[in-house]
Amino acid sequence: MVGKIIFSKVLEMPLVNYIRFIEKTTKQYLEFDKKKLFYAKIMIRDGTLFFEVPDKRLVNIYSTENYTKNKIICSLIWINTRNKFSLHILRNLLHYQSKYWFSGKEIDLKPLTYKQFLSLYPLQYLDQSRLSRLIPNLSVMTPQNQVINLKSLFISKKKYHSYLIKEIVDDNENPLKDKDIQYILTQKGINLSLRTICNCRKSLNIPNYREKDSYYYEKDITFNDYIMLSKKNLNKIPNDAGVYELSISSKIDYLNRRSNVIYIGSSKNLRKRIVNYFGNKLKNNCLKNFINSYDTFLRFCLTGDHILVEKTLLKNFRSIYGMLPKANSVGG
DNA sequence: CGCTTATCTCTGTCCAGTCG
DNA sequence: CGACTGGACAGAGATAAGCG
Numbered sequence: 001m002v003g004k005i006i007f008s009k010v011l012e013m014p015l016v017n018y019i020r021f022i023e024k025t026t027k028q029y030l031e032f033d034k035k036k037l038f039y040a041k042i043m044i045r046d047g048t049l050f051f052e053v054p055d056k057r058l059v060n061i062y063s064t065e066n067y068t069k070n071k072i073i074c075s076l077i078w079i080n081t082r083n084k085f086s087l088h089i090l091r092n093l094l095h096y097q098s099k100y101w102f103s104g105k106e107i108d109l110k111p112l113t114y115k116q117f118l119s120l121y122p123l124q125y126l127d128q129s130r131l132s133r134l135i136p137n138l139s140v141m142t143p144q145n146q147v148i149n150l151k152s153l154f155i156s157k158k159k160y161h162s163y164l165i166k167e168i169v170d171d172n173e174n175p176l177k178d179k180d181i182q183y184i185l186t187q188k189g190i191n192l193s194l195r196t197i198c199n200c201r202k203s204l205n206i207p208n209y210r211e212k213d214s215y216y217y218e219k220d221i222t223f224n225d226y227i228m229l230s231k232k233n234l235n236k237i238p239n240d241a242g243v244y245e246l247s248i249s250s251k252i253d254y255l256n257r258r259s260n261v262i263y264i265g266s267s268k269n270l271r272k273r274i275v276n277y278f279g280n281k282l283k284n285n286c287l288k289n290f291i292n293s294y295d296t297f298l299r300f301c302l303t304g305d306h307i308l309v310e311k312t313l314l315k316n317f318r319s320i321y322g323m324l325p326k327a328n329s330v331g332g
Numbered sequence: 333c334g335c336t337t338a339t340c341t342c343t344g345t346c347c348a349g350t351c352g
Numbered sequence: 353c354g355a356c357t358g359g360a361c362a363g364a365g366a367t368a369a370g371c372g
Contacts (some may be wrong), residue, residue, distance in 0.1 A: 004333060005371075050357060081333070113366065125333050132367055156366085158342055177356070193344050208357065210351075 001116070004031055010078045011085075011133040015058075016040060018082070018137070021125065022057050025075040030057075031099055040090055041141040043103055049094055049101055076319060089150065092121040097153050099217040104144035107167060110200075111160040116188055126271050127298055129159075149189070161185075161192060173210035181315075216316040221301050221309070228295040230277055237271040237300070243268060243310050244300035257323025263327040264317065266310035270300055287327035 013021060015037050025027050032055060039058060040051045053059050059079050064073045078254035094101065096117075099108040114131045138150045168184050169176055176184075178197045185192055193199075202209065205223065207215055217223075223245065227233050243266040251258040282288050290296060303309050318324055 007333060008369095115366070127334070127365080129334070129369085132369090136368095156342070179356085194344080194357085196343055199343075202358085210357085301333085 003295075004129050005073075007078050008130075009081055010131060011130055012137065015080040015139070019055065019057060021075070022079055025072060025079065026062065033036070038139040038141050039086060040148050042094065042143055044102065044143045049098055050144075051094060052195075053088060057088055064163070066068070079327045081125065082134065084171055085130065086138060088121065088126065089117075089131075090134065090140065092117070093150065093153055098122070100141060102152070107163045109155050109160065109163075110159045112154050113156070114154065117312070119156070138152050158196075158200060158203070161190070162189075162204045162206075164190070164202050165197060165200050166206055169206050169212075173250070175212040177209045180209075184197070196282050198227055214259070214320055216261075216320050217313055220315075223299040223301050226299050229274070229277070229291065229298045233298075234271060235273060237298070238302065239269050239271045241268045241306045242266065242270050242300050243306050243313060244274075244298060244303040245313075246287070246290075247297050247299075248294040249297070250324060257321060259321055259325075260318070262296075263325050264288055264310060264313050266306035269307070270302075274298065284327060287296055291328060 010018070010021065019032065019037075034331060040053045042049065042051045050307065060083065062076045064076045067073050067076070074139050096112065097109060099110070100106075100226070102108075113321050114135075118126065118128060118131065132288075136151045136155070138149050141147050141151065164185065165181055168181055178194050181197050181201075182192060182194060185197075198208075200206075205225070221243075226247075227236050229246065245261055246263040246265075247260040247264055249260065251260055252262065265273070276282060277287075277291060282291075314324060314328060323329060
């Protein structure tokens with residue numbers, strides 16, 4: 001009984017702690033770089049995928065014969081089991097997500113849940129609860145030299161569908177209605193309700209067919225999700241250079257069409273700039289009025305070329321809406 | 333060398349609001 | 353008015369966590 005509980009703890013150990021645990025059990029202490037620690041490195045040679053585990057202790061199967069103490073034997077068995085699990089998981093993920101390993105692009109990930117993985121690649125004693133305890137503690141280096149967590153290979157159907165929809169929308173010059181997207185997906189053998197497609201679009205900030213030609217920014221600018229403008233959320237804004245957009249929840253009339261956007265700006269330090277909005281330093285009265293009377297939302301895009309990008313965005317905005325955002329046009 | 337429960341996430345239904 | 357999207361919500365399903 002107690003053994004099971006402790007075994008769960010062994011599975012939950014981050015790699016650093018796990019290696020310490022192995023060292024303590026085997027009394028073999030070795031130097032290793034704690035900061036650059038990952039379970040395995042995945043490589044491609046001659047068009048074949050394979051991986052290397054730099055730290056052999058993570059794959060070793062230890063013999064229990066030389067020990068008499070029950071406690072040590074238990075620990076060694078746990079280590080052996082975790083090593084077996086890890087190897088099994090990585091081997092099969094290499095196979096299942098092979099397209100992704102080659103390209104490094106999220107869109108090439110196939111949807112996968114823990115449950116599915118277990119039914120595809122069963123292993124004795126490996127169950128859902130153990131999988132969910134071990135996976136988040138395993139990181140690997142991809143052929144593209146990025147360290148990723150194995151958890152990110154288990155993407156939900158929703159994410160998978162979202163990426164598909166993004167691809168479809170990006171590939172089509174014409175604005176697509178959700179029904180059009182649904183039809184294209186059906187041809188690929190995927191049946192989704194309109195509501196789900198709508199949700200997927202929203203999760204990746206993909207415009208709907210009405211909004212598509214009213215976007216004043218190009219595909220290559222990706223804003224973060226909307227953040228409510230409040231003191232509480234200041235820590236979500238990075239101290240980096242970029243452009244930002246302020247909007248309110250209701251639409252405002254512009255010359256050509258309506259929009260929620262009230263201001264577009266840029267700064268060398270986004271957080272510092274936004275902090276100013278809460279003091280008395282804000283001189284733009286129009287903006288001040290908006291912020292005081294409505295819930296205001298912020299989103300930003302980090303870029304070193306913030307001044308140039310801001311200019312382009314304002315120009316685009318004017319050509320689509322007939323005028324600058326309300327709070328930009330006055331005194332700005 | 334699990335089982336159970338709490339919590340989170342996803343997906344579809346219903347309906348309201350917007351646009352032309 | 354019809355066509356369409358988006359919000360609230362509920363049921364189902366997946367995952368994280370508690371425990372003997």
